[in-house]
Amino acid sequence: MMNRKPLLITLAAIVIVIAALVKIGAFESLIATNSLQLTQERAEAGDAKAQLELGKRYFHGNGVDQDRYEALNWALKSAQQSYAPAMRLVGTMYREGQGSAKQPRAAVRWLEKAYEASDDMAAFHLGEMYELGDGVAQDVTLGFSWYKKGTDRKEAWAQYGMANLYRYGTGGFQVDMKQSAQWYLLSAEQGHMYAQNALGWLYKRGLGVDKDVQKAAMWYGRSAEQGYPMAKNNLAWLLSTAKDEDIRNGNAALKIVEGINRHALSAEERAAVLDTFAASYAEVGRFVDAVIAQEKVIGIYQKIEATKQAIAGCEERLAQYRQNKPWRE
Structure with a gap:
């Protein structure tokens, strides 16, 4: 009979080695290297x-x-x-x-x-190029037609582009917030995180839809779950400033905003996140931190020459925090 003991010892040793490789991440690196090499070989073969x-x-x-x-x-x-x-x-x-x-x-x-x-997604890029005049002569009608070609195929990005066109009325296009909301919804239902965030924004303000803060929170949340930092920020802002006590949750807001990676954001986006930090701090009673954060927001806005309205809003919130009062919307 064949002696299986050496074989078992060898197999056990292999298992131990693989376990060690996995532990230090080398096994994954080896797989990735092999995958890259295989991709390279196939690519070079045409x-x-x-x-x-x-x-x-x-x-x-x-x-x-x-x-x-x-x-x-x-x-x-x-x-x-x-x-x-x-x-x-x-x-x-x-x-x-x-x-x-x-x-x-x-x-x-x-x-x-x-x-x-x-x-199908190519239709979105073409629609956006013509809508914005990005490298081509601006032609909003042609942009619309390309978006429509995409939406006829139920493409989520094209639906998002159509929603933006109705929302912003680029190049004199007729603004229609109801149409915008409908297109955002179609795109959001397909999991488009930017459309989900935009739809949350519309529900929060009651634009094109009946105002519904709970639906706003839901759509912000779905976008945030996909990692969109500004949706996380919008959700945290809603949780820290909502008048509805059933929605408001300062601790949850603070936890969300603390998880946002600010390094990849623009100066204006970083300011918005700091603004939410201030509101979240105030909601949990940390008014000194709220004041410090709000002052930083004002400093950023002044540096990037934000609108007077934006700076005035920040100063109004700062006054509230200095009086140990949270902000409500």
């Missing part, structure tokens, strides 16, 4: 899907040094094989000037090809 995957790796710096030029190079190889997602990536990179100088005509050409190849 596999369009692998070429796009490799391009995305270079775009995000996933397992390789971030290199937008190399990202565009591999995405182009994939796009030239008529791979629709790669065509869209190439189009957006040319639009934004990533990996090359901005090339709006090339962006439009690749995005149109992507849409024709059934990449």
Whole structure:
């Protein structure tokens, strides 16, 4: 009979080694290295899907040094094989000037090809380019038509773009908050985090919909769950300033706002988060901290030359906190 003891010892040793590798993260690194090598080999062999995957790796710096030029190079190889997602990536990179100088005509050409190849999201990018005049002559009617092409395919980004068009009335387009809310809802129901946040904003103010603070909190929450920092901030602000005691929860607000990574935010967004910190501190009775945070907000707003109305609102809240009073909306 075969002696299985050495084999069992060997297997046990392998298990111990693998466990150790997992513990220090080396096993995951080994898998990632093998995955990258396999992707590289397939991409070099002409596999369009692998070429796009490799391009995305270079775009995000996933397992390789971030290199937008190399990202565009591999995405182009994939796009030239008529791979629709790669065509869209190439189009957006040319639009934004990533990996090359901005090339709006090339962006439009690749995005149109992507849409024709059934990449529905390309319609959003084309709609936005024409709506905003981003690298092309502004043509809101053409922008609308591209959004509609996307919404006809029930594409969430196109629905979001349509909602924004009705909300802001770019280029003289007729503002219609009810239409805006309806399009945000369609997009939000598909999980679009920006649409969810926008819908929460409309419910909070009763624009295009009946005012409903609980629904506002719900939609902010759904967006926040996906990691959108400004939705987290909006939810925390609502929880710290709502007049409705059933909604208001200062401790929960403070916990949410403390979890926001402010380093990646713009100066204006950082100010908004600090504003929420101040309101949350005040709601839990930490008025000294509220005053300090609010003073910082005013300092940022003055530095970036925010509107007089925005600064006046901050000063009004600061006065409340100095009187040991929380802020209510």
